[in-house]
Amino acid sequence: MASTSNPDPELVRRMCEVIVHRGPDGAGFHSDEGVALGMRRLAIIDVATGDQPVYNEDKRIVAVFNGEIYNFGELREMLIAKGHRLRTAGDSECLVHLYEEFGEDLVHHLRGMFAFAIWDRDRRRLVLARDRVGKKPLYWRSDHSSIWFGSELKSLTRDPGMRREIDPVALDHYLTYQYVPAPWSIYQDVHKLPPGHVLVWEGGTVTVERYWELDRTQRSVVDPREEEQRLRELLLDATRVRMVSERPIGAFLSGGVDSSAVVAAMAMQSSNPVKTFCIGFEDSRYDERHKARMVADRYATDHHELVVTSNLLDILPRLAWHFDEPFADSSAIPSFYVAQLSRQHVTVALNGDGGDECFGGYQRYALMNQARRIPVVPRPLAGLLGRTGTLMSQRSASRSLSRRLGRLMTFVAAHPSQRYARLMSYFTPEQRSEIYSDSLQEALAGVDSYRLLEDIFHGSSAKTDLGRVLDVDTFTYLPGDLLVKVDITTMANSLEARSPFLDHHIMEWAATLPSALHVRNGQTKMLLKRAVAPWLPPQLLHYPKQGFGVPLAAWLRGELRELVFDALTDDTARGRGLFRPSAVQELLRRHMDGVDHSVRLWALLQFELWNRAHAAPDDTVVSGAGCHA
Known part of the structure; x- marks a missing residue:
């Protein structure tokens, strides 16, 4: 101070x-x-x-x-x-x-x-x-x-x-x-x-x-193969400088293209086998260990795996203490465990963070790229279309086709900047209005959370919608969600995480590439995949992006059912005066009846757990987390 x-x-x-x-x-x-x-x-x-x-x-x-x-x-x-x-x-x-x-x-x-x-x-x-x-x-x-x-x-x-x-x-x-x-x-x-x-x-x-922002003025590219070679050189250099350490070093290996490319770049510049770490789940829909093993086998890494079979009632209070603010990205759970596993062997771990934001890796980028072909809807018709779509989305909770049609109508009616804000939101304005108490709604009069993203979209130097949404994610989702998640979960285990794709030389170079080298015809991360193709097993490049997901909906209907009901409906939660008890109860009922409200319930649960973790003067950590390999 x-x-x-x-x-x-x-x-x-x-x-x-x-x-x-x-x-x-x-x-x-x-x-x-x-x-x-x-x-x-x-x-x-x-x-x-x-x-x-x-x-x-x-x-x-x-x-x-x-x-x-x-x-x-x-x-x-x-x-x-x-x-x-x-x-x-x-x-x-x-x-x-x-x-x-x-x-x-x-x-x-x-x-x-x-x-x-x-x-x-x-x-x-x-x-x-x-x-x-x-x-x-x-x-x-x-x-x-x-x-x-x-x-x-x-x-x-x-x-x-x-x-x-x-x-x-x-x-x-x-x-x-x-x-x-x-x-x-x-x-x-x-x-x-x-x-x-x-x-x-x-x-x-x-x-x-x-003092820094990306210039997204696109340059002409004559030969994409030269760009592929330049990307390999940049990634090798960014990885090399991040391998300097007097303490043991390794890498997170999820099986995705980004972390696999980093492990390949490490292996090509290391005289010893790279130590790699992967987390898996018993539910095959969320388990990527088989993909990670392809890379581990190719480069003969010293590979370590852990199957998460934890008691979530132990780990959630501990995470709520470490995350000093409410944080609802459920992939913090596997992130914590891969950091915990890694710290048993190394002090520094490289990862693939930033590859998606630099090179256009999310499917929502392909959607926004395709949506540019939608003609602008005249304002009166856009308003009617948007209102109708919103009503269909809200009133058709049990009819997925009507709900999807309503969302599509709302998406088409919106300006591209608002389309993206809606894609990135977990509670829409209408859903937040439903659960907010009168006093909270009064405190938020005139506040539009979508403006945060829309202002960055409109202020971007990019000339394409794809470039603008890459800017939005680089300055909001990446530092606000992904990097917070990795910093907190690694530092909680006294582990340092390093991210070669976030080297500013790579970021500044990638920002000037034509959009077609990022996303084209619904395909994402075009240039990056071609550049690292010589390094990786061919089948790895064609797997759909899976992310670091968890079976959240099932957890909330199963082992976390009692916790989520108790935490969101007891006198302590009600006494905060922030949310309408009847609206929260309705969200819980709908989810238990089969309509997926898991991300919204998870956000409310994490907010309540955060309140309870940080209410005590000594902020006592609740320790204990069970896993087995």
């Missing part, structure tokens, strides 16, 4: 103690007039001398840092050539010297994932920054004289002076998208620093500015 008065170093120590899982290998602190900094260390690079905080030569600049700077070798050479004296052999110390050279523009020189704080003692100036795509989290809050910040929201709640009042807009976004997007947090007084932004605090004044 920084303050115009005297900050509390003991508070900072408590803030660090509660996130010991992020850094079990040590702690570091600095305090002087105006600032108190602290950090927890997971030692991976420069294990012997890489402790933090780090200082410049006269200790007028001090920094703490979470993440990895992959180009630290080149940065060190450049700084030494400019006359700087570095006492360590790692990446952290580069930050203070880069700040001396470039000020807050130092972020443009960094290749990696990071959240850092730099204190300039002479100017009594604090600089906070987050990496381009949001791999590493950063929460903050400020009043007129002080600023508090941390990697997890639970650190900020150590301050007894912080109000824990739920932000109704954040709650509305959460139920729409299953996560709380930046810059909101679930609490009114706390913010997330968005990806690719720098925050400067000076004299009690906060300034936040964006």
Whole structure:
């Protein structure tokens, strides 16, 4: 924290103690007039001398840092050539010297994932920054004289002076998208620093500015084979720099194209067998172990598998504690278990995150690409079509054909930006209106959660709808859902995750490719699949995308039935005054009768479990999770 008065170093120590899982290998602190900094260390690079905080030569600049700077070798050479004296052999110390050279523009020189704080003692100036795509989290809050910040929201709640009042807009976004997007947090007084932004605090004044975004101006491509070769080169390089570690390293291997390509790139650049980790389910519809084994066999990896047969009643409270905000992506469960399995063998794990957002991997991209052929519906007719479709969707809950027809009518009537917002939503505006209490509806008067996505869609530099929705996902779904899920589940197990596809060199290069190299004729990830075809078993390229799904609907009708009824209908839940009890009961009844409302019930359940996990002053972790291999 920084303050115009005297900050509390003991508070900072408590803030660090509660996130010991992020850094079990040590702690570091600095305090002087105006600032108190602290950090927890997971030692991976420069294990012997890489402790933090780090200082410049006269200790007028001090920094703490979470993440990895992959180009630290080149940065060190450049700084030494400019006359700087570095006492360590790692990446952290580069930050203070880069700040001396470039000020807050130092972020443009960094290749990696990071959240850092730099204190300039002479100017009594604090600089906070987050990496381009949001791999590493950063929460903050400020009043007129002080600023508090941390990697997890639970650190900020150590301050007894912080109000824990739920932000109704954040709650509305959460139920729409299953996560709380930046810059909101679930609490009114706390913010997330968005990806690719720098925050400067000076004299009690906060300034936040964006420093990075993708340019989606498409370039002409003469020979796609040259692009395939260039992609292979970029992926090999991005993987190589992420294999630097003094601790054991491995990879998540789901059997999808992205993680398989990363494992292939690792194997081609490693003198030892790559350690790979895969999670499976007894339900074959959600089990991808057979695909992962194809890649593991091809590259003779040291392969490890785990079948999740956990008692969900044990793991859900633990996840609710680690996720400091309500989070409804149910794939957090297998993500936690693959991280837990991996940590038994390695400290660093590479993954395939970002491949879909860079190269057009989701089926919804193909749908949006095909929908561009739908002629614009005149406004009066669009309104009528949309209202009719909404009514059919709502009133035909037990008739799937009518419900699908209603959704199609609503989709056709909408502008492309709103079409995509509806595709990405889990509760539609109509469904949220049904369950919200009168007081919550009043608090949300005039709020339109779809505007979050629509504004990015309209502000994109892309000239195609496909490029615009790739922008939307890159700045919302990717950092708000996928990267939060991976950061929290890996850090809960003291494991570092690295993502070669999220190297900004790959992202910036991919953003300029013609849309037809991403999605064409209903086929997704065209260029990527062709580029990595020489690396992977042929049949792997033709499997439909499965995702990291779980049998959620069956769970809620089976082993979680009692929990979901108790949690959503007892006096505690009713007493919050946020949702209409009768509407929640109706959702439960419909789901148990066979209409799939699992994603909506899961979102409500996770919100309630989050409330209960973080209501106690000590935020006690409920531990225990049963699996067998």
